[in-house]
Amino acid sequence: MNAENAGRVLLIDDDEVFVHVLGRALVTRGFEVAMARDGSGALARCADFQPSHIVLDLKLGAESGLALIPRLTAARPAARILLLTGYASIATAVEAIKRGAHDYLAKPVDADQVVQALLGNATAQPATAGDALPDAPPPLKRLEWEHIQRVLNECDGNISEAARRLGLHRRTLQRKLAKRPVREVPQR
Known part of the structure; x- marks a missing residue:
């Protein structure tokens, strides 16, 4: 997959190491990547980078990623938003979708899961007896x-x-x- 087909991803997370590692993994999978650490930086990067996909963390220091979703949607209506969180719950997943997120994943996640969610290819695996x-x-x-x-x-x-x-x-x-x-x- 080349960069022209994969798209542009804006990573918004206050964990610098996580963003760096995920960013490198997405670049190797053909995405062009930009990063932001907070809400104001994310909105600025969104305006100049024009991402087709946005990966957003639920907790951005003192800020809430949930509150940022509508502002990102207003700035880039066509962008697909993926919310990541280490504090997964049904309530936050429902609230994220209501506010405009397209998908929701609980950390830890790997780059392949993120790519599948960004491209809308998250295919359900058939359940086995053990699952x-x-x-x-x-x-x-x-x-x-x-x-x-x-x-x-x-x-x-x-x-x-x-x-x-x-x-x-x-x-x-x-x-x-x-x-x-x-x-x-x-x-x-």
Whole structure:
């Protein structure tokens, strides 16, 4: 695949090492790559680079990638937006799609997964017996994580307001948010 066929990708993430590694991998797969570390830099790069694809992190330091999606969509309506996050939840995935993202992937991801999502070629793999979800409901900790994410999104990321709505102390909520979500299917 050559650069003319792959397109231009704008990587927006505050993790410099991740952006550098992913950027190199995308260049080897035929993409032209530009990088930004925050919202204002992303909008500036979007205007001068004119990307056909945008890879955006959910957390950009103090900024929220969710809040940036509509502004990026307004700046480049034809660009395909992929949201990446290390804090995956159903609530944030739904909110990202509502705001205009085309796809959503949980970190860690490899470059091939990113390319498939950017090109809209994410083909579902047939489930095998070992991959089937159990009939049991998700773990309670996972449900708690989903609920916290949903309330946090309703509060536009305001931790104090979310803690008040959840009936938690703000520091308790911050500790819960610092933890990774529980996996739905145990690793083998």
